[in-house]
């Protein structure tokens with residue numbers, strides 16, 4: 001993916017721009033930072049240089065490393081220009097076409113989409129001049145993100161805080177993928193582990209981090225889908241804009257999934273759902289360690305994916321995708337699971353490999369469908385998410401085409 005220019009201007013939120021760089025890099029982008037003199041009062045260019053691994057542009061007239069007119073060269077190289085935080089001053093300059101430094105000149109020179117994330121005091125944000133300038137930027141096709149509400153550095157509570165970095169990154173991704181292959185579609189994704197409570201302080205759980213499911217949710221969002229994310233107990237932040245349903249146990253996950261399945265065009269079960277729960281439910285009081293050994297009796301939970309397969313029957317909607325975490329006979333077991341659970345395809349991975357599976361950002365998998373198997377080599381989970389969503393998209397469009405053909409040809 002391409003290069004994104006991030007303009008950082010002088011607001012207290014400038015430090016958050018570091019997280020925006022990280023988020024854009026996680027989404028596969030290369031980032032070049034441009035800092036105004038005021039921004040450098042808040043964060044040093046070295047910080048951005050270290051994380052972007054590129055020279056930070058701080059001065060329009062610095063002796064260049066090449067003979068190109070840099071703002072013109074960059075203007076045609078970038079895929080998007082993001083200004084975050086954007087002060088009232090920069091918003092005013094952009095709205096009026098003032099070009100007195102590198103960032104403002106770049107804005108006029110580029111034809112790449114522009115995303116602006118304002119950050120300022122509540123009263124400044126509400127001032128008619130700022131309101132009008134933002135409206136002008138909107139008319140120029142600039143995408144405005146936020147600002148958020150809350151405590152401001154100046155002591156006020158209200159609107160003006162820089163939008164969360166994840167929201168800015170999500171806006172950039174949306175802007176770069178406006179066609180939205182999944183626009184108007186609803187995708188239900190489950191992620192994370194489930195915890196089966198033993199007593200008020202203990203539970204039986206598993207090591208799923210939720211990374212794979214979150215990557216799938218983020219990819220589906222960037223394709224324009226409405227995403228319902230049924231999320232077990234995880235420490236990671238869900239992608240901005242997903243409708244998050246927090247659950248704890250397998251039973252809660254089942255209720256949430258079955259409630260949203262009728263609206264779904266696809267259900268992707270990436271969660272590591274507990275296969276067993278504590279018989280009789282959680283004890284009301286804490287178990288004391290008054291015995292040498294402790295025997296727990298566990299009862300099978302409902303297999304949500306199998307229930308979905310049964311519920312769908314011979315219909316083709318929603319597309320059903322399962323995961324299979326295996327330690328041996330990966331493909332054979334995945335094929336059996338696919339048939340038994342009546343799903344479209346299974347993403348099977350060998351969790352005995354250190355770099356695939358739980359708690360890591362990479363995964364290697366085998367995609368098992370009715371036609372056979374496809375090996376997906378070790379890659380970042382976000383890349384794997386893309387392959388899985390490509391597959392879901394292909395199945396959905398094939399089904400739309402098949403339905404249309406049936407309508408055309410009543411025989």
Ligand code: CTP
Nearest residue numbers: 269271273274301302303304305322323324325
């Ligand atoms: N799954 C589910 N409900 C359960 C257990 C699993 O919906 N109670 C889903 C998982 O989300 C995953 C798929 O089923 O998409 C496969 O889960 P996995 O644990 O690998 O296999 P199981 O079918 O549970 O079989 P086993 O544990 O015996 O390997």
